[in-house]
Amino acid sequence: MSRWSLARQFFLAQLVFIVVLSASLSVILYLDAARGVNDAAAERMVAVSTSIALEPAVLDAVRGPDPSASLQPYAVEVMDRLGVDFITIMATDRTRFTHRNPEEIGRPYIGSVAEALTGTTHSETYAGTLGPSIRAIVPVVDDTGTVQAMVASGITVDRAAIARNAQLPLVAVIALGALALGALASFLLSRRLRDATLGMGPAELSRTFVFYDSVLHSxxxxxxxxxxxxxxxxxxxxxxxxxxxxxxxxxxxxxxxxxxxxxxxxxxxxxxxxxxxxxxxxxxxxxxxxxxxxxTPPGRTAPAPxxxxxxxxxxxHTEIEALTGQVETMRTLTDALRSQTHEHANRLHTIVSLVELGRDAEAVDFATRDLQQSQRLTDEVVQAVDEPFIAALLVGKAAQANERGIELTSDIAPDAQAGSLHPVDLVTVIGNLLDNAFDEAARSEEPRVRLTVRRAMDGDGAQVLEIVVEDSGNGLPDSEKARIFDFGYSTKPACEAEGGTPAGRGIGLALVRQAVRRFAGSIAVTDTDDGGARFTVRLPVAPVAGRVGA
CATH class of the missing domain: 3.30.450.20 (PAS domain)
Known part of the structure; x- marks a missing residue:
């Protein structure tokens, strides 16, 4: 039984309970019917005895010289007409005047008479000459209230049992109906329980719960x-x-x-x-x-709900994405250095070609101007930025913009220092914003990108590092401004992958937003005057005591 399903055990337990309940109900109904039959018989006998005791002819007869002569035929007639087993009219000393068996006339009455002698009606079940019977004894009193005789009438218990047993079919119908309805309800409940427990037993349910709870929290x-x-x-x-x-x-x-x-x-x-x-x-x-x-529960072919x-x-994947951001940062620096290397290689080829052509003066002049321009850009960046990672990024991005034919202008305030901000995160923010701006500006007729880095004050009077990147692209519709920082979302049409998302796109700006949030900063997208896009990042920084790297 221990391997039975919980539903089957529940059904058997309910069935046993219903059987016991139905049997108990049957016994209770039978006993109640028996009590009702006995009470009804006693009340009927009281009525019969009272009617006879109130009859004036009975009182006159018991006062006469031979009461039995007139009372016996009368009693027999009443017994036959009313279906009473016996009617005994007796003297106050128990001497019978009437009886079902004439041979018992003159003999003493067997039963209780004390209550009747005091003028009180009394009913009882007593074993007399006819066997156990349900009887009632009523006094016969004269006008002064004196007890002159007594009347006892009754029916045997066997005859009362016939009336009682007549109630058995009704008791059986009620008991069987309760048993059938209880069994049906138990069966339906067991089916519902089987579906709910998937046909598993208590041990399986307990083991499953323990395992699942352990898995859930581990x-x-x-x-x-x-x-x-x-x-x-x-x-x-x-x-x-x-x-x-x-x-x-x-x-x-x-x-x-x-x-x-x-x-x-x-x-x-x-x-x-x-x-x-x-x-x-x-x-x-x-x-x-x-x-x-x-x-689908075992044994069921119906489809599951x-x-x-x-x-x-x-x-x-926060830590993994952080590593991805660092990889993207290194890729940005690598691309910038590659562009710078490519640009210097082109210039070096130009100088070598001029030397080979014998145009030494022009080669020296070109090399001098190129060196002065590169040194000026490097000096401007290094003087403005004290972080070598960011300085290298900006120098490389300038070379990358020049390689792609994009005009990159930088406006970096002397006090725009990183302070407590992590340089890798700043490289992520600036590098990805510039990459996005390059891609958008490259699609315009006059590609331009402007980077502005300066100190500013927020609404609460605290100092923030403000990074603004503007491009000359086509801008962004309002519907895309709210989604541009979602991971995997991109407006670039190239390299469409499955699902309509450009392959390898939609990562840079999402990483920018993550970095900004780590700094508890803010980022906003607006339109420029010429229709491009402007990204504004504000990062809380500590106040600068003095300019570093000037």
């Missing part, structure tokens, strides 16, 4: 269960940390979560998701989601 990924109404009904500690929940395990509507709208929509919709990337205020989450569809909700896993 996995490092966030795991949460959402019901059909879009409420989070169960989640582990990692999911609570990633979604900012308090861990109370109270059902929480997905629409109330403090997460980006795209993630709220995914959790509320219940749709399937495979490795979708969603960026929160401080994290990059990879989300997988599947509907929770219960399997619809989805009960969804199972969602959350993987924290």
């Amino acid at each position: 996995v490092r990924e966030g795991l949460l269960l959402t019901d059909a109404a879009g409420r989070l009904v169960l989640y582990n500690d990692q999911a609570a940390r990633l979604l900012g929940l308090d861990g109370s395990q109270e059902p929480v509507p997905a629409s109330h979560l403090a997460v980006p709208p795209s993630l709220r929509e995914l959790l509320s919709s219940g749709r399937r998701a495979l490795d979708e990337v969603h960026v929160t205020e401080s994290r990059v989450l990879v989300v997988n989601q599947e509907p929770a569809v219960p399997p 619809g989805a009960l909700g969804t199972v969602t896993t959350l993987r924290d």
Whole structure:
């Protein structure tokens, strides 16, 4: 029995309970019917005895010289007419005047007479000459209230049992009806329980719960269960940390979560998701989601019901994306250095060609002007920026812009120092903004990009490092300004991949936003006067005590 399913054990237990209940109900109904029959018989005998005792002829007869002569025929007639087993009219000393068996006339009455002698009606079940009987004894009194005789009438218990047994079919119908309805209800409940427990037994359910609970709280990924109404009904500690929940395990509507709208929509919709990337205020989450569809219970061929909700896993890729950002930063620096190397190689080839042509003076003049221009750009950047990573980035980007035919102008204020800001994150912000601006400006007739870095004051009077990158591209519609920083979203038409997202695109600006958020800064996109796009980044910095690297 221990291997039986919980539903089967429940059904058998309920069936035993219903059988016991039906048997108990039958006994109670039978005893109640018997009591009712006995009470009704006693009341009937009281009525019969009272009617005879109130008859004036009975009082006259008991006062006469031979009471039995007139009372016996009268009693027999009443017994036959009313179906009473005996009617005994007796003297106060118990001497019978009448009896069903004439031979008992003159003999003493067997039964209780004390109550009748005091003028009180009394009923009882007593074993007399005819066997156990239900009887009533009523006094016969004269006008002064004196007891002159007594009347006892009764029916045997066997005859009362006939009336009682007549109630047995009704008792049986009620008991069988209760048994049938109880068994049917137990069967339906057991089927519902079997569907709910998937046909598993108590041991299997207990083991499954223990294992699932252990898995839920031991996995490092966030795991949460959402019901059909879009409420989070169960989640582990990692999911609570990633979604900012308090861990109370109270059902929480997905629409109330403090997460980006795209993630709220995914959790509320219940749709399937495979490795979708969603960026929160401080994290990059990879989300997988599947509907929770219960399997068909054993022995059932009907299709399983619809989805009960969804199972969602959350993987924290924040550290991986941070590494990706560093790789992107190194790639930006590499591209900048490659462009600078390519540009210097072209200039060196020009100088060598002039020397080979015997135009030494022109070669010296070209080399001198190139050296002065490169040194001037380097001096301007180095004097304005005290961080070698950023200085190298800007020098390389200037070469990259020149290689692509883009006019890059820089306006870096002398006090625009990084301060407490991490240089790698600044390279991520400036490098990706410039890359995005180069791509947009390259599609315009007069490609221009302007970089401005300066100190400013925010609305609270605190100092911020303001980085502004403007391009001469076609700008951004308002509908795209809200999505331009989403991970994987891009407006570039080249290299379209499956799903309409450009392959390898949609990463740079998402990394910029992540870096800005780490600094507790802000980023905004507006339009320039000539129709291009302007990206403005404000990063909180400590006040500068003195200019560094001047």
